[in-house]
Amino acid sequence: MDEQLFFKKLNSLCTSKEIFYFLSSLEVMSDTMASGALQKISEVEVDDNGLKNLGLLENEVFRALCFQFEFGSSKLSNTGLLNALQALIKLRIDPQSTLMTSLLSESEERLGRGQLTAENLCALGESLLELEGPSCATLEQIVDHMQERDIKRWSSREIVMVYKILQVTMREGKQCQNLLNRLNSVTLHRVSQLSPNFASVILNSLVVLRQTQAVALVTALCKHSVKHVPYFTDHELVNVLEAFLYFGQKVQIFTEALETHVPKSICTMHPQTVSKVMLYCCKKMILSKPIFDAVAEGFISSADRLTTDQIAAYIIPFGTLNYLPPSASSLFRRLEAVLHTHLRHFQPHTLLDLLHSCVLIRCYPINFLPKIFSPYFLQKLQAQPPGLNRVVMSQLTQLFLTVTLECPFYEGPKLLSKYQAKAFPTPQSSPDVHLFKRVKTGLLHLLKKRIYFASEVSTPYFYVIDIEIKLDEEGFVLPAAQLEEVHRRIALCVDGQNRFCAHSHNLLGEEAIKQRHLQLLGYEVVQIPFFEIESLENTRKIADYLHKKIFPCTYG
Numbered sequence: 001m002d003e004q005l006f007f008k009k010l011n012s013l014c015t016s017k018e019i020f021y022f023l024s025s026l027e028v029m030s031d032t033m034a035s036g037a038l039q040k041i042s043e044v045e046v047d048d049n050g051l052k053n054l055g056l057l058e059n060e061v062f063r064a065l066c067f068q069f070e071f072g073s074s075k076l077s078n079t080g081l082l083n084a085l086q087a088l089i090k091l092r093i094d095p096q097s098t099l100m101t102s103l104l105s106e107s108e109e110r111l112g113r114g115q116l117t118a119e120n121l122c123a124l125g126e127s128l129l130e131l132e133g134p135s136c137a138t139l140e141q142i143v144d145h146m147q148e149r150d151i152k153r154w155s156s157r158e159i160v161m162v163y164k165i166l167q168v169t170m171r172e173g174k175q176c177q178n179l180l181n182r183l184n185s186v187t188l189h190r191v192s193q194l195s196p197n198f199a200s201v202i203l204n205s206l207v208v209l210r211q212t213q214a215v216a217l218v219t220a221l222c223k224h225s226v227k228h229v230p231y232f233t234d235h236e237l238v239n240v241l242e243a244f245l246y247f248g249q250k251v252q253i254f255t256e257a258l259e260t261h262v263p264k265s266i267c268t269m270h271p272q273t274v275s276k277v278m279l280y281c282c283k284k285m286i287l288s289k290p291i292f293d294a295v296a297e298g299f300i301s302s303a304d305r306l307t308t309d310q311i312a313a314y315i316i317p318f319g320t321l322n323y324l325p326p327s328a329s330s331l332f333r334r335l336e337a338v339l340h341t342h343l344r345h346f347q348p349h350t351l352l353d354l355l356h357s358c359v360l361i362r363c364y365p366i367n368f369l370p371k372i373f374s375p376y377f378l379q380k381l382q383a384q385p386p387g388l389n390r391v392v393m394s395q396l397t398q399l400f401l402t403v404t405l406e407c408p409f410y411e412g413p414k415l416l417s418k419y420q421a422k423a424f425p426t427p428q429s430s431p432d433v434h435l436f437k438r439v440k441t442g443l444l445h446l447l448k449k450r451i452y453f454a455s456e457v458s459t460p461y462f463y464v465i466d467i468e469i470k471l472d473e474e475g476f477v478l479p480a481a482q483l484e485e486v487h488r489r490i491a492l493c494v495d496g497q498n499r500f501c502a503h504s505h506n507l508l509g510e511e512a513i514k515q516r517h518l519q520l521l522g523y524e525v526v527q528i529p530f531f532e533i534e535s536l537e538n539t540r541k542i543a544d545y546l547h548k549k550i551f552p553c554t555y556g
Contacts (some may be wrong), residue, residue: 006033016045016053020061031072031080034065038087040278046090057091070099073106078116081106084124089130104131110126111141118149122390123160134168139440143169147179151186159187160198163205170209184214191220196228200236203243212247222249229257234273241276245283250502255286263294271306274298275313284316285508287501292318296325303338308346311338312354319357320507321501332363339368349392356395359402360509369403370412372396373514395420397462398513405520423464426454431466435530439467439494442542447477453492454480461521463514467492469550490550492522496530505531526550 006029013019019041023029029037041062045052058538069084070075076084085103093100107124110116116124121142128136146162154162162183166176187202194202203221206214225232225240232240244254253337255372262269262277274295299306299314306314315335325331335358346354355365355372361385371377378396400415436455443453457468468476471488478486497509507515515525526549536542548555 001033005035007036010036010040013040014044016041016056016059019044020059023061023065031068031076032083034068035080035083035087038065038091042087042090046092051092057093066093066099068517070102073102076106078110078120081110081335082120082127085127086123086130089127089462095131108138109217111138111145114145116158117147118154118158121145121149122158122165125165126161129164129168139165139169143176145177147176151182154186154192156190156195156198158184159190160201163202163209167205167208180209180211184211184217188217188220191217191224194221194224196225196231196236197233199225199228200232200239204239207239207243207246218243218247218249222247222251222254226251226254226257229261234270236271238276241280245280250284252503255284255288259288259290262291266294266298266398267301269298271302271310271314275310278313279318282320285321285500285502286295287321287323287504287506292321292323293325293327295332296327300330300334303334304341306338308342308350311335311342312346312350316353316357319360319509322361322507322512324361328363332358336365336367339365343368343371348377348384349386352381352392352395356399357405357509358437359399360513362406364402364407366403366407366410366412369399369410372399373413373415375416378416388419390421392422393419394462397421401462401517402513405517421462423462425460429430431494432498432530435496435528435533436466436494438533438542439492439528439546441539442546443467445539445543446546451481452477459521461517464517465491465518465523466494475553489523491518491525492528492550493525494528505529 006263009022010019013022020036023037041056047054063156066088069081069088073081079429081103085100085107088100088103095101095104107127111121111124125142128138128142146165151159151178158381162179166180166183170176170180178243184206191199199221203218203225206218206221211218222240222244229237237342243249244251258280262274266274277291278295280286295314296318305313305468316330329365343351351368352372353447358365378388381392386392396415397420400420403410403414440453440455444450447453452469455466457465459465469490469492470480470482470486471490472478472485473487475488493511493515495507495511499508500506501508515527519525528546528549533542533545536545
């Protein structure tokens with residue numbers, strides 16, 4: 001039968017029974033046709049759980065096909081040999097069998113003699129990765145042969161396969177950066193042609209291979225990924241999100257694509273994919289209400305199926321980005337029920353991160369705080385990395401402050417003083433230098449002397465105040481160093497962009513709780529957000545703005 005007609009008929013068949021019936025009607029087949037038949041059988045008989053029908057391997061037609069490859073391997077074409085090898089690996093044929101040994105041996109001999117094309121090299125590399133894993137020594141030989149080839153003539157599939165092989169060989173210590181540079185350059189001009197799978201695989205390889213210098217390629221791939229968001233599998237989307245995080249990419253239209261995709265797919269998305277989406281939003285400080293609202297609904301309906309790490313990944317971003325979804329009451333009731341059931345399964349640091357994120361948005365885990373403040377739990381925290389570092393002690397202290405200031409009805413154990421931090425080290429705690437300088441210049445113009453305000457003031461309550469102004473009983477400003485006759489304290493919070501969610505006027509959770517606690521501690525909190533002051537052109541206008549904000553009663 002003519003090969004073209006053969007493959008047209010073969011591709012129309014849907015079961016191995018139909019394929020065997022068709023093959024048994026033929027008197028002669030080329031090795032390319034026979035290997036194509038094996039590949040078609042592997043496609044219909046293998047799923048995620050393996051081989052569907054073990055009896056398949058005993059079928060007479062199947063055994064006749066295998067016999068042809070086992071005893072005639074030296075006469076096979078390169079395509080027939082390597083396609084058969086790939087199909088038999090997929091069908092889980094014993095690697096130690098004489099059939100597999102014969103095919104592998106013949107493939108390696110041809111590799112040594114330099115008889116394999118670029119396409120053949122990629123097919124053999126794919127088979128060896130599947131069969132023997134990254135420790136396979138032959139992979140290095142394949143890379144050596146690839147160094148000599150003209151990459152510009154390779155197909156997208158071959159390029160993707162080479163990335164996979166390099167990902168393994170370079171991880172094992174082999175240096176191939178020259179080949180990789182050529183590959184990156186060629187791939188840059190092919191980005192627009194890449195399928196969702198290929199784009200995802202290449203991005204993953206660039207992360208593993210730490211190609212931080214391939215900025216143009218990474219940027220192009222990230223932008224290209226936008227149109228594929230609805231078509232990525234869960235695994236592919238995770239790879240893409242990891243690349244965005246690793247390379248620091250931030251593409252607004254990618255976030256918009258996620259905002260469309262996640263709410264529609266939340267019921268079918270794997271929890272690990274949802275976790276990665278939330279991590280992406282959290283790390284990039286992106287408060288996406290469509291995504292967060294959908295994740296809240298997803299948590300309410302599927303919390304029992306989540307691991308402890310996934311529970312934390314779903315919930316922590318709500319606190320970090322200071323957002324309560326419309327379903328907040330149901331969300332946190334569900335969280336409390338899940339915590340009661342799974343509390344003992346949480347790693348200490350994961351549990352602390354989770355409960356700390358809750359108090360940032362006024363959701364108080366009162367029933368679980370006795371455990372957190374217990375000496376036994378604190379010892380477990382200390383024993384596991386990162387131990388009781390400054391961030392961990394700050395979280396504990398903030399939980400303790402929250403209980404003291406916001407939950408006076410709490411009667412459980414308190415946090416021992418030796419576990420309480422002296423200040424809260426957060427990335428947002430230091431004010432924006434340029435904004436801070438403008439505000440201080442404006443204050444000096446308003447108050448006339450520098451002695452009337454203090455900057456970056458440590459308080460006895462662990463918080464650091466950006467600017468403090470003291471007033472006496474009649475409302476007159478006192479020198480900042482004066483300790484007597486202080487009737488009112490004004491805390492100016494100079495909030496730069498680093499204290500807000502990206503492209504938003506929504507304060508981050510850490511800054512929101514700080515301002516809330518300062519008010520409860522008796523300070524008059526005055527917020528000076530960047531978006532109110534950035535358009536003011538000169539010192540006089542800034543001083544006028546500060547007068548109106550700090551002393552509204554005397555303004556005008």
